[in-house]
Amino acid sequence: MIKRTILTLLFAVFFIAGVYAQKAAKISFKETVHNFGSFSEKLGSVSCTFTFVNTGNIPLIITRATASCGCTKPEYPVNPVAPGDSGQIKVTYNAVGRPGGFEKNIFVYANTDPERVSLIIKGTVIPVQRSVTPAYGxxxxxxxxxxxxxxxxxxxxxxxxxxxxxxxxxxxxxxxxxxxxxxxxxxxxxxxxxxxxxxxxxxxxxxxxxxxxxxxxxxxxxxxxxxxxxxxxxxxxxxxxxxxxEDYSGITAGQLAKAPHLECGAELIDFGTIKGNAPVSISVPLSNTGVSNLQIRKINNDSQVVSVSLPQMSIQSGKSIDLKVTVKPSKSRSRLLNHRIFIITNDPVRPTISLPVVATFE
The missing domain is CATH 2.60.40.10 (Immunoglobulins)
Structure with missing residues (x-):
């Protein structure tokens, strides 16, 4: 009888230990590498976001995020991410004075096993032409x-x-x-x-x-x-x-919970190979998954080859509109298109979205 009781207790201890051992946070990224492609040094800084999901069964807590170079700045959510919820790591690269190719590592530390996850950004900075001049040239x-x-x-x-x-x-x-x-x-x-x-x-x-x-x-x-x-x-x-x-550094958790949130239906607009000179369009859904009204403040687009249009500049909570992107092959002086559209909104988590537009002309 005593032996059976001891065995039962041991079984219970191992069972409970196994259950607790299975409880863990797990960070799963949609992508761990972001390629900015080629862009001019005149842009100054460029940013991207890495989206992740907590696929574990306890809240995920990111303790810190560091970069392999001072030119790269990661930003991460400071509040715990519940199981099944998603979050974003924003990474900004300062290209000024750094012409040529680059590849930088970002290390994200959290209450996961392993503790550290690596992300990579890369691209090519096209230098601004500079002349050699005297001090007061x-x-x-x-x-x-x-x-x-x-x-x-x-x-x-x-x-x-x-x-x-x-x-x-x-x-x-x-x-x-x-x-x-x-x-x-x-x-x-x-x-x-x-x-x-x-x-x-x-x-x-x-x-x-x-x-x-x-x-x-x-x-x-x-x-x-x-x-x-x-x-x-x-x-x-x-x-x-x-x-x-806009400076969102002082935003509170309560304000963040009531804020708008922009979801873009694509992270890349690829027109593939375009034959002929007729304009070609693609529509991308923009959705407001936040609580308050989303204001699209501006779309930065400095290309004659690419044009964009929107039916309106605001999106109510739970609603969507289509961003129409049109490529005009007749305006291009190159066979390759590698352009970026910047969508600026009042979303405090991701106020600027960089949307690449690529195409090949025949």
Missing amino acids: HTMGNLGLKAVHVPFFEVYTGKPKTESIDVINSGKIPLAVDFNKVPRHLSVEMVPATLAPGEKGKIEITYYADKAKDWGIRKDEFWVKLPFSDKPQPQNKITVSADIQ
């Missing part, structure tokens, strides 16, 4: 400038950002300049206001994203007005570029 009268283009990269609403251009007075008399046709969302001043002969200073430019009333990649310009000049000279132009984004 740009001249506007007696004003020497180190640059005439100011890249702000990411600017966020509610957070003014300031960049500057180093300048020098190469003349023999004091120099003070003015600025014309400055966009309303920029503030420009020279510091100091008057440069003595040979003195160095800065043109300080402050970007107020809220006043731009725009989203995504934007370029602006203004002119430097020199003394004794009645009107701006076309060659005395300064260009400013930025990627305008």
Whole structure:
């Protein structure tokens, strides 16, 4: 009798241990490699998302995500992901000053076995043509400038950002300049206001994203007005570029639960081989699986070969609309199309979706 009782207890212990041993979180990615393809260094930064599902039976907790290079920034959900639920890892790569091919590893650590999962991003950065110039290689009268283009990269609403251009007075008399046709969302001043002969200073430019009333990649310009000049000279132009984004860093869990969420019906639009010059279209469903109304703020598309259209710029919760993408072979100067459309919305989890468009022309 005692032996039978001991055997029964041992069986119960092993059974319970086996049950608990089977309880685990498991992270399953739809894809673990993202290829950005070829893109210009002028884009500055590019982003992609890796979607995963917790295929385990306890909440998944991501403890950290690191990259093999400081040029790569991973972002991950901080809240536990319930069994059966999905999440996303956003990875941003800064391509500035990094021309050529790249392949970067991202390591995601969680309460899984194994603890670490590896993701890969890769692509080819097409360099911006640069000329070898002296320190102040740009001249506007007696004003020497180190640059005439100011890249702000990411600017966020509610957070003014300031960049500057180093300048020098190469003349023999004091120099003070003015600025014309400055966009309303920029503030420009020279510091100091008057440069003595040979003195160095800065043109300080402050970007107020809220006043731009725009989203995504934007370029602006203004002119430097020199003394004794009645009107701006076309060659005395300064260009400013930025990627305008909303700052979601302070969003609460309650706000996130009530937010909109964009689901795109495709991660790649592949037209395959197109014969002839007739335009060809593909429709991609865009769905709002969130709670509140989804606002499509802008679609960045700088191609003459590709055009996009939408029936409306908002999607109610639980509804869908079709994004129509049209390729015009007659506008292409190449046999290959490798383009990207950027969809910018008020989805705090994924405010910008990068949608590749590829085709071959015959």
